[in-house]
Every structure is written in structure tokens, then in C-alpha cells.
Amino acid sequence: xxxxxxxxxxxxxxxxxxxxTFSVADKEIVGFLGPNGAGKTTTMRILTSFxxxxxxxxxxxxxxxxxxxxxVRRRIGYLPESVPFYSEMRVKEYxxxxxxxxxxxxxxxxxxxxxxxxRCRVKDVEHKIISxxxxxxxxxxxxxxxxIHNPPILFLDEPTIGLDPHQIKQTRELIKELGxxxxxxxxxxxxxEVEMLCNRVIIIHRGRIAAMDxxxxxIKEHRIKLEIKGPLSDIDNALRSIAGVKGxxxxxxxxxxxxxxxxxxxxxxxxxxxxxxxxxEAIYHKIKDNGWMLREFRSEQSTLEEMFIKITTxx
Amino acid sequence: MKNIxxxxxxxxxxxxxxxLAYVIMVAFLIFCGYFFYSSxxxxxxxxxxxxxxxxxxxTSLIIAPMITMRLLAEEKKSGTLELLMTxxxxxxxxxxxxxxxxxxxxxxxxxxxAAYIILLVKWGNPDLGAIISGYVGLICLTGVFLSIGLxxxxxxxxxxxxxxxxxxxxxxxxxxxxxxxxxxNEMWKxxxxxxxxxxxxxxxxxxxxxxxxxxxxxxxxxxxLFLSSRVxxxxxxx
Numbered sequence: 046x047x048x049x050x051x052x053x054x055x056x057x058x059x060x061x062x063x064x065x066t067f068s069v070a071d072k073e074i075v076g077f078l079g080p081n082g083a084g085k086t087t088t089m090r091i092l093t094s095f096x097x098x099x100x101x102x103x104x105x106x107x108x109x110x111x112x113x114x115x116x117v118r119r120r121i122g123y124l125p126e127s128v129p130f131y132s133e134m135r136v137k138e139y140x141x142x143x144x145x146x147x148x149x150x151x152x153x154x155x156x157x158x159x160x161x162x163x164r165c166r167v168k169d170v171e172h173k174i175i176s177x178x179x180x181x182x183x184x185x186x187x188x189x190x191x192x193i194h195n196p197p198i199l200f201l202d203e204p205t206i207g208l209d210p211h212q213i214k215q216t217r218e219l220i221k222e223l224g225x226x227x228x229x230x231x232x233x234x235x236x237x238e239v240e241m242l243c244n245r246v247i248i249i250h251r252g253r254i255a256a257m258d259x260x261x262x263x264i265k266e267h268r269i270k271l272e273i274k275g276p277l278s279d280i281d282n283a284l285r286s287i288a289g290v291k292g293x294x295x296x297x298x299x300x301x302x303x304x305x306x307x308x309x310x311x312x313x314x315x316x317x318x319x320x321x322x323x324x325x326e327a328i329y330h331k332i333k334d335n336g337w338m339l340r341e342f343r344s345e346q347s348t349l350e351e352m353f354i355k356i357t358t359x360x
Numbered sequence: 361m362k363n364i365x366x367x368x369x370x371x372x373x374x375x376x377x378x379x380l381a382y383v384i385m386v387a388f389l390i391f392c393g394y395f396f397y398s399s400x401x402x403x404x405x406x407x408x409x410x411x412x413x414x415x416x417x418x419t420s421l422i423i424a425p426m427i428t429m430r431l432l433a434e435e436k437k438s439g440t441l442e443l444l445m446t447x448x449x450x451x452x453x454x455x456x457x458x459x460x461x462x463x464x465x466x467x468x469x470x471x472x473x474a475a476y477i478i479l480l481v482k483w484g485n486p487d488l489g490a491i492i493s494g495y496v497g498l499i500c501l502t503g504v505f506l507s508i509g510l511x512x513x514x515x516x517x518x519x520x521x522x523x524x525x526x527x528x529x530x531x532x533x534x535x536x537x538x539x540x541x542x543x544x545n546e547m548w549k550x551x552x553x554x555x556x557x558x559x560x561x562x563x564x565x566x567x568x569x570x571x572x573x574x575x576x577x578x579x580x581x582x583x584x585l586f587l588s589s590r591v592x593x594x595x596x597x598x
Contacts, residue, residue, distance in 0.1 A: 093446045094445075095442055095445055095446050096596050096597075097597050118446055119448040121446070123446045125442050125443065127442075129438055129439035129440040129442060130440065131370070131374065131440060132438075133377040133378070134373075142366065142370055143447065145366045146447045146448070147448060190443070
């Protein structure tokens with residue numbers, strides 16, 4: 046659906062987007078994750094044909110964003126971060142106006158508008174002037190505008206920013222629903238949102254892609270936490286000898302040691318080690334064989350947040 | 361074509377929703393009324409409307425920048441340009457529709473002056489041909505002003521800057537016609553006279569619809585609309 050090759054954008058001397066390449070398949074929900082200023086909005090603006098790239102190529106549904114700009118714009122819905130609106134228009138009037146511009150046929154326009162207003166839960170304010178609505182409502186109107194012509198691809202730039210928890214929940218549910226029939230590119234820096242909604246994540250940092258993978262693959266770091274009593278150096282040596290143990294850190298509250306054992310990712314394992322071997326068994330055996338006292342043993346998965354911070358502070 | 365209609369409708373609605381529009385209308389009509397009154401005192405022959413129209417022409421020099429200042433500057437400032445240009449419409453459609461809306465709005469401003477014509481017809485014996493050509497001239501001339509205003513609005517996101525620069529440009533256009541007087545050379549004289557606005561307005565007011573003047577107006581309008589469209593397109597590449 047979306048193919049991006051070597052895309053770059055420079056504003057004067059500043060490189061906002063630096064040679065990024067990725068693709069998005071049909072009906073995927075992809076999260077663009079990145080710190081502020083990473084280049085997410087600029088990339089979205091290029092893909093929605095609002096600005097042109099300085100270098101590289103991007104195609105949406107086979108149409109080039111620069112050469113076939115009109116065709117691209119017919120197939121996309123866009124909710125910009127700032128949720129702009131014409132302050133003097135009323136909600137229904139505005140949606141009808143956008144529907145006309147986007148080529149929704151006259152016959153279905155009214156019914157489609159009502160449908161969309163209903164779906165985005167703004168039907169009860171359809172006669173209000175947009176500037177009098179709260180941010181949450183305005184955002185939902187923006188979302189309604191984006192889907193009015195039923196585009197195959199949606200670009201949502203920070204769709205839940207500034208909303209209250211109730212509205213956030215509703216918006217996310219709506220996005221999840223939409224994901225069943227549309228390809229969605231979601232830009233955000235709210236990590237739980239990505240975990241909740243996206244199949245794939247692209248982490249952008251300083252204009253470059255820092256990581257790109259299916260969500261499950263990205264959060265693969267496991268940790269084992271132990272609260273153990275015994276001679277620290279012996280414990281340390283014993284545990285380090287287990288294949289797959291990447292590192293051990295320790296905090297001691299005499300006489301108990303709180304150990305955090307980092308397990309290597311499957312791809313970091315030395316060749317030949319049984320990939321599916323559960324390290325926890327090996328750890329247990331070591332502890333039992335040495336007779337150390339144990340009062341807590343749990344495994345933890347690193348959160349996306351930790352991965353994100355790790356990746357974006359690497360440089 | 362359909363898009364131009366949709367966009368023009370919205371733009372017109374935006375004009376009439378704004379209180380500024382009504383302030384401009386009232387101020388404009390007050391001035392026009394005064395000009396009509398004082399012209400009648402100066403001359404009570406068939407050419408009275410010629411003077412009125414000249415004065416209305418100067419007034420529209422001041423009003424036109426106010427009409428066009430918000431056209432593109434506001435879209436840029438409020439961010440609505442981002443949504444506008446990501447809809448499947450062309451820059452040309454946007455420019456043309458904004459221009460038509462501005463022209464329509466101006467026409468609605470001068471519509472009430474039909475009252476003067478009615479009064480003249482009732483109480484006097486005016487030269488209707490000259491009146492009609494005078495109004496055609498007024499609309500053409502203001503059409504030129506509006507196209508320049510739209511162009512300037514496309515260059516900035518600040519409405520105040522837009523209105524001031526448009527006004528300065530229009531003043532230059534007015535004065536430049538008289539700059540020809542400084543030259544001895546006949547050719548330069550006529551070049552400057554041609555470039556200036558009001559010389560073209562003159563023949564309209566005298567009852568003469570000269571194709572040269574129409575051509576001047578049309579070509580200037582098309583030129584500035586073309587430039588505006590290009591400026592809008594260029595935004596993408598900056």
C-alpha cells in the first residue's frame with residue numbers, strides 16, 4: 046500500500062527526514078513512534094502530499110506522492126496534529142463541505158455524513174459551530190472528516206493528544222475498529238497506545254529509522270528477577286555460567302540480594318544453544334544445587350517504553 | 361468545476377459570517393452616499409455619476425486590500441491550508457474560487473448603490489449607457505485590485521502585512537499613471553499611462569467600453585491569479 050524509498054527532507058540546513066525506507070501493507074496498523082522533533086509529522090506531510098520530499102520516492106497505492114498527487118489525495122484521509130478547522134462553520138456543514146471536495150457522490154452524501162457523525166459520536170453536536178466545541182469533540186470531528194470518503198489509507202497524527210481518559214478510550218476503540226477495514230499510519234509518542242493498537246512499529250529518531258519491527262519482536266527482552274540469599278560472588282559466577290544469561294545486576298538489602306538477570310535475545314544466542322530452552326529451569330537447578338535460599342523468582346518482559354528509551358538514546 | 365463551486369460557496373459564507381464584512385459594507389456605503397450627494401451639488405447634468413464613480417474607484421482602492429487580506433493568509437496561519445491541500449483539489453481551483461468569492465463580495469458591496477441610479481432615473485435624465493459602462497469599469501478595476509490583493513495574501517501568513525503591502529502596491533499602480541508626466545518622450549509617457557490603473561477607468565466612466573481597457577484588466581487579473589497559483593504550488597517545495 047505504502048512504499049517509501051530513501052525519503053529525505055531538508056528545510057534549509059536542517060535535515061528533518063534522513064533517507065528513510067519502509068513499506069506498509071494493506072490493512073496494517075503501523076505506529077510511527079519517536080521523540081518530539083524526530084520527523085514523524087514531516088514524513089506524514091510528505092505521504093499525504095502536502096509537501097514534497099527533497100530526495101527519494103514515496104508511493105501510495107501505487108501512485109507517486111509528487112507526480113500523481115491528486116490520485117494519492119483521493120485515497121487518503123488525514124488528521125493533522127493541530128486539528129485545524131474553519132471556525133465559523135457548523136459540524137455537519139463542514140463534513141458535507143469536505144465530502145463534496147473529496148468526491149463523495151451526491152446521492153450517498155447525506156447518509157454517509159450521518160453515518161460518520163454517528164460513528165465518531167459527534168451527532169449530538171452536529172449543529173454546533175466548531176469553534177465552540179471542546180478539544181475532544183473537535184478531534185472527533187477531524188476524525189469524521191478523515192473517514193468521510195472511506196479512504197483505504199488513514200494518516201492520524203497524534204489522534205489522542207489532549208483528550209481526557211474517557212475520550213482516549215473511545216478514540217482508540219474507534220481506531221481499532223477502523224483498522225479492520227483500512228490501512229492506518231498512526232503517529233504518536235504515547236507508548237501504551239502503540240502497544241494497544243499497532244501491529245508494527247517504526248521508531249524514528251532524528252529523522253532516521255532507529256528500529257522497525259513487529260511489536261512482538263521488538264519487545265523481546267526478558268528479565269528474571271530473583272531475591273536470593275547467599276554468597277554474592279558464588280551466585281554471580283554460577284548464574285553467569287548459564288548459556289543465555291547476558292548480564293546480572295544486583296541491589297543488596299542484607300542479607301537478601303535482588304538480582305536482575307538479563308536474558309539474551311534469541312538472535313544474540315551463540316550458535317548451537319537450544320533456542321527454546323527455558324532458562325528459568327537452568328537457573329532453578331543452579332540455585333537448588335547450591336542450596337541458596339530463594340524468596341522471589343519472576344520473569345519480566347521489557348516494556349516498549351524501555352526499548353524506546355534504549356533505542357533513542359543509543360546515539 | 362464542481363470543486364470551484366463548492367469552494368466559492370464556502371468562501372462567500374465565510375465572508376458573510378465575519379463581522380468585518382458588515383463594517384466594511386457600512387463604511388463603504390456611507391462614503392459612497394456622501395460622494396453621490398456632493399457630486400450632485402457640483403454638477404446636475406447627465407455626467408454626475410462619472411464623478412461619483414471616480415470617487416468610488418478610489419474608495420475601492422482602500423477597500424480591496426481589506427477584502428483580500430484574509431484569503432490565503434488566514435488559511436496558512438490557522439493551519440487549515442494543510443487540510444485544504446490534502447484534499448483532491450488543485451491549487452488553481454483554490455485560487456480561482458477565492459478570487460470569485462472576493463469579486464462576488466465586492467459586487468454585493470456596490471449593489472446598494474443601485475439606489476442612486478434609481479433616484480437619478482426618477483428625478484432626472486441620466487445617460488444610462490454611461491452609467492452601465494461606468495459600473496463595468498468599476499468592477500473591472502476592482503477586479504484588478506482584488507487579484508493583486510490575492511497574490512499578496514498568498515505570499516504571507518500575516519493579514520496585516522498582506523493588507524499593507526497590497527495597499528502600497530495599489531497606490532503605486534495609481535500614482536504610476538501620473539509618473540508619465542515627468543517624461544518629455546511621448547513613448548515613455550504612454551507606457552506609464554498604460555500601466556497605471558485609472559487611465560483605463562476613465563474611458564469606462566465616459567461611457568466607452570474600450571477593448572484595450574478590457575484587455576488590460578483581464579490580462580492583469582489572469583497574470584496575478586497565475587502568480588498566486590504558482591506561489592501556492594511552490595509552498596510544497598520549500
